[in-house]
Amino acid sequence: MCSCRSSYPASAQAPRHPVAAHPEQGWTLLCDGSIVFDDSGELHPDGSVVPPHRVPAEHLTATA
DSSP: OOGGGGGSOTTSOOOOOEEEEETTTTEEEETTSOEEETTSOEEOTTSOEEOOOOOOGGGOOOOO
16 A cells, blocks of 8 residues: 555545556556556445446447
């Protein structure tokens, strides 16, 4: 875990920074122990999950 978290008040959201990146596998480990995936999903140390923020297919546009 990152020691930078202790310098922020409990009510504030501490900025997170990467400590290990594996773009070839699609994930990054952050200093607070969270894993962020390339599809925008997250896995937190307490086991909670943030699902990926996906755009519905009908909102995508094709370019030529």
